[in-house]
Amino acid sequence: MSLNPPNSLTIRVSLGLRSYPIEVVSEPSLDRSEFIDFIKDSLERTWSGKGCRKALIVSDSNVIQTWAEPYAAALSEMGLETALAEVPAGESSKSLFALSSIYDRLMDLKADRHTLIVAVGGGVIGDLAGFAAASFNRGLPLIMIPTTLLAQVDSSVGGKTGINHPRGKNLIGAFHQPIGVWIDINTLQTLPEREFKSGLAEVVKYGVIQDPEFFEYLEANAEAALARNPTVLQHLVARSCRLKANVVELDELEHTGQRAILNYGHTVAHAIENVAGYGEYLHGEAVAIGMVAETKLAESLVWIDSRLTQRLIHLLTRLQLPTTIKSCNIELLMAAMKHDKKNKSGRVRFVIPRRLGKVTLTDEPTDEQIIAVLKSLSNPEN
Ligand SMILES: NC(=O)c1ccc[n+]([C@@H]2O[C@H](COP(=O)([O-])OP(=O)(O)OC[C@H]3O[C@@H](n4cnc5c(N)ncnc54)[C@H](O)[C@@H]3O)[C@@H](O)[C@H]2O)c1
Ligand SMILES: [Zn+2]
Structure with a gap:
């Protein structure tokens, strides 16, 4: 069947038998025939999809009416x-309770191994419905329909569910690739x-x-992106999916360490989220600050000069993202980083730029360098 509807960009994630397409469409209204072709094609390609007679759409209370019902x-x-x-909107739905409610719905539906799970929502729904699909009957076919920008550029690609x-985020989970992402x-x-x-x-x-x-491209189109110009958004989402897919193709199960580059900005971001308490900063806001911090660390190591940091701060500011921390307890941030489960032998590891477009995982920064960078990020006026 020929796909590629006129206003769509296709990204192919190549993972052998688990390969799948991501279709990025920008039509103002949902065109059912294109969507139906995409689902049929995705089902046809897989053993579990071929016999599909039933589907369970999982969504949250904010999204279900507008986006899931069609x-x-x-x-x-x-x-x-x-x-x-x-399920209720929000992180609290990534729970055993919500998971169990989905299993109940699958039982009511008399689901078999060919029953399709469709996740319509943000990263919470993708992770939750994805894990239901990974675990029920030892694995059901899964279609992701991400509706937040974070889910479209990050969580719907790569097969992590949970x-x-x-006592800990994302502790119960599995790798389970979708058969398609729309x-x-x-x-x-x-x-x-x-x-x-x-x-x-x-x-x-x-x-x-x-x-x-x-x-x-982002520097040239920051205001258009903020204004949610559909053409700019389509390119921005499609390119992000391609770049994430490139990494996932190299290291599907996070065994070789190549997937680690995706954690740029995240060592500091996770510490900020921990210390501030989840909810004070949205994840992306903490990542914005974390990227500035980890780029400043590259300056401390004399890997780059200050121009890259300045460009980054300028772009993030134009995108109305934070680049400094409001009230910054450096001791608590340091303690949180030292507890990160990704550390090796007590040293904090960061993904740090070598230049624009190239980063390295390293534990070279000393405590003094880290503290100096965190101090420079503290902005008590705000
Ligand atoms: N699996 C992965 O690889 C991966 C990667 C990154 C993040 N995550 C996970 O993703 C989750 C965060 O995802 P998120 O930021 O999408 O959060 P989310 O799913 O909670 O969505 C954010 C909010 O937006 C609402 N929403 C969603 N789509 C909407 C729309 N189109 N219009 C209006 N409201 C809408 C939701 O109801 C929710 O209130 C976290 O649990 C995180 O652990 C997973
Ligand atoms: Zn992230």
Whole structure:
């Protein structure tokens, strides 16, 4: 079947038998026939998809009516017996309780190994529904329909699924690749402003770690991106997916360390999120500050001069993302970083730029250098 509808960009994630397409469409309204073709094609390609007769759409209370119900109608139109499962919006739904409610819906539907799970929502829904798909009946076919910018450029690509344990985030999970990812850029139009900007931080990250031209594209189109220009957003999402897919293709199961470059900005970001308490900073806001911190560390190591840091700060500021920390308890931040489970033998590890488009994982920064950078980020006026 020929795909590639006119307003769509296709990214192929090459993982042998687990390969799948990501379709990024920018049509203002959902065109059912294109979507149905995409689903049929994705089902046809896989053993579990071939016998598919039923589907369960998982979504959250903010998204279900506007974005999930039209997809339910399209799946019914295809002849699939379709049910909808709704969980409350927010991180608290990455729980055993919510997971169990999805299993219940699958039991009600008399799901078999060919029942399709469709995740319509942000990263919370992708992780939760993805893990339900990974675990129920030892694995069901999964389609991701991400509706936040973060989910479109990050969490829907790469196959990581999971829920939280009360004592730790993402502790219960599995790798389970989707059979297809359908991204409708139009869903971003209803996303709250702060969530949207937060997602832009991960987009900037891809430019710094892998693609100087993409960074320049963002510099040239920052205001259009903020205004959610569909053409700019489509390129920005498609390129981000391609860049993440490149890394995932090299290191699908996070065994070789190559996937680590995706953690640029994240050592400091996780410490900020921990110390401030989850919710004070959105993830992308903490990543924006973390990227500035880790670029400053590159200056301390004399790997780069200050021009890259200045360019980064300028771009993030134009995207209305924070580049300094409000009230900064340096001792607590240091303690949080030292506890990071990704550390080796007590040294804190960072992903640090060598130049624009190239980063290295290193534990070279000394405590004194880290403290000096954190001090420079503290901005008590705000
Ligand atoms: N699996 C991975 O590789 C991976 C990578 C990064 C993050 N994550 C996970 O992703 C989660 C965060 O994802 P998120 O930022 O998308 O959060 P989220 O799913 O909570 O969505 C953020 C908010 O936006 C709302 N929303 C979603 N789409 C909307 C739309 N189109 N219009 C209006 N409102 C909308 C949601 O209801 C929610 O209130 C975290 O749990 C994180 O651990 C996973
Ligand atoms: Zn992140």
